[in-house]
Amino acid sequence: MNDPKLCAKVAYQILNGFDKSYRWYSRITRGAQDRFENGQWQATQNAVKERITIYEQSLSDIVSEIYQQVHVHHQDLEFWIALKEHFTLLLDSHPQYELAETFYNSVIGKIFRHRKIDDRLMFVLPSRCFIAGPDRDKVVNSFDTTGTVRAMHESILKTYRFNIGFEDKERDLEFMDVALRRKLNREQLASVHAVELLKPVFYRGKAAYLIGRICMPDETVPFVIALQTNEQHELFVDALLTEQKDLSVIFGFARSYFMADTQHPAEIVAFLQELLPNKKHFELYMSLGFYKHGKTVFYRNFLQHLQNSDDQFCIAPGIRGLVMAVFHLPSYGVVFKIIKDEFAESKKITREHVKDCYRLVKTSDRIGRMADTHEYVNFRLPRERVEDSLLDELLATCASSIELTDNEVIIKHLYIERKMTPLNLYLQQETDPVKIRNAIDELGLCIKQIALANIFPGDMLHKNFGITKHGRVVFYDYDEICFMHERNFRALPKSDDPYVLDTLSVAPNDVFPEQFEHFIIGKKVFKDILKELHGDLMTPEYWRSVQAITATGAIQNFTPYPACRRFMQR
Known part of the structure; x- marks a missing residue:
């Protein structure tokens, strides 16, 4: 017979563990303003890593507490059902109830090793439907639009207070005024009935963003003020962004999570969804750093999509990987990646090494050039939706990660990533020379920016890069990445002897950039474009110069919007 007092006590412990974790999370997030104002960029990166790790630490702590209170594996099904009921009651009026549900799921998942995906025991479905609006005034500032554009901008800059002064506020106000008048004509400006900005400032990298919208009777326009600081720790407005494309890229899946302090994340996400x-x-939850809850919402969305579709999981288009088996559901916008049981002879790495590389990317500044990945265990697919050819391949290459039941294919460990068009397929299919040139230019920029972020991409075959709908090239194959200082960039010896390379002494960490032109991109016409635009990639001098930069610990500023949007080229 279940003990109601014990259920209530454990439910309270779990919620208390979540609240403690969220306070820790919020404390790190609130520190973003001070780090931004003082130019503490290394501390900013450290804070990103710390905030990602606190969830697992908090989870381990609370599970340990539960094990001290309860013989968990001696409890019957009714105990766990009652526990969820007690926990649900505690969530009434909780401002982060949806995040607390995910934390509860994580506790149950850890106890049962993710073997019981059952809505009676955990929140596979949310406990209630969120309705946007009741707390909107707690997360949004509204500004008077009856006066001049200049007066509105002044009001905004007064409302969002920083502990440092502006480099030249009058200049910036003028820039903002001109930029908005270029976007909206006189009639549109006269029709504006509301300007709304989210109360939290969104910090990431070396920038801070005020994010909101301009509301008119027939349309709504994004309104984003991008702020940066100079070397004297003075503030300046770098850009005023009013294009949805720019806002979409700022919230892109290949960028680090924002630091935006709020006690009402659901309202923030609802507002962003409208934008x-x-x-x-x-x-959007993931972009705010709630990546665990993002995974929960993804899974719910995935289940819903399965109910409303009938296509089958199949092998993803593109060249087969040597380390990962990759498949997709054609109607859904992600790919699924499973580490193979054995790697090709050319891959001198282990399974744990691959996992470490993916963890490294998770906690690094992805600078808009490395896709975010999400790790799942015991992920379940309906067996009748999996093509026979895919199942055969998974059993042949990833058998240790696959478990079959009569109705399900259970994948013990996999990664999920946003779907992109592989760059090699894009270049095969695209006929517009301008788009081809842009894609190859993007490829070179992607490699260079990743290197400046202190990551050597390793395997730079263009099949390991994807291109987004915005034409941006993103890297997504991480099994050979490492820090820049871990490679020795060498020049090939100059000799008329065709066998000189055979006698060359090569260490495991030696890299010869002059050979890059032979494998980054194959087709001669594409290779010539890459050499024209980014020929320095094929020289050891270039890579050594980047090593010298990264060795100083200097943090680069990767602006997520085009240079043409910036008010001044500093």
Whole structure:
């Protein structure tokens, strides 16, 4: 017979563990303003890593407490059902109830090793439907639009207070005024009935963003003020962004999570969803750093999609990987990646090494050039939706990760990533020379920017890069990445002897950039474009110069919007 007092006590412990974790999370997030104002960029990166790790630490702590209170594996099904009921009651009026549900799921998942995906025991489905609006005034500032554009901008800059002064506020106000008048004509400006900005400042990298919208009777325009600081720790407005495309890229899946302090994340996400209707809820939660809850929302969205579709999981288009088996559901916008049981002879790495590389990317500044990945265990697919050819391949290459039941294919460990068009397929299919040139230019920029972020991409075959709908090239194959200092960039010896390379002494960490032109991109016409635009990639001098930069610990500033949007080229 279940003990109601014990259920109530454990439910309270779990919620208390979540609240403690969220306070820790919020404390790190609130520190973003001070780090931004003082130019503490290394501390900013350290804070990103710390905030990602606190969830697992908090989870381990609370599970240990539960084990001290309860013989968990001696409890019957009714105990766990009652525990969820007690926990649900505690969530009434909780401002982060949806995040607390995910934390509860994580506790149950850890106890049962993710073997019991059952809505009676955990929140596979949410406990209630969130309705946006009741707390909107707690997360949004509204500004008077009856006066001049200048007066509105002044009011905004007074409302969002920083502990440092402006480099030249009058200049910046003028820039903002001109930029907005270029976007909206006189009639549109006269029709504006509301300007709304989210109360939290969104910090990431070396920038801070005020994010909101301009509301008119027939349309709504994004309104984003991008702020940066100079070397004297003075503030300046770098750009005023009013294009949805720019806002979408700022919230892109290849960028680090924002630091935006709020006690009402659901309202923040609901507002952002109105600004970015093409972004899914799980993507927006992840962009705010709630990546665990983002995974929960993704799974719910995935289950819903399965119910409303009938296509089958199949092998993803593109060249087969040597380390990962990759498949997709054609109607859904992600790919699924499983580490193979054995790697090709050319891959001198282990399974744990691959996992470490993916963890490294998770906690690094992805600078808009490395896709975010999400790790799942015991992920379940309906067996009748899996093509026979895919199942055969998974059993042949990833058998240790696959468990079959009569109705399900259970994948013990996999990664999920946003779907992109592989760059090699894009270049095969595209006929517009301008788009081809842009894609190859993007490829070179992607490699260079990743290197400046202190990551050597390793395997730079263009099949390991994807291209987004915005034409941006993103890297997504991480099994050979490492820090820049871990490679020795060498020049090939100059000799008329055709066998000189055979006698060359090569250490495991030696890299010969002059050979890059032979494998980054194959087709001669594409290779010539890459050499024209980014020929320095094929020289050891270039890579050594980047090593010298990264060795100083200097943090680069990767602006997520085009240079033409910036008010001044500093």
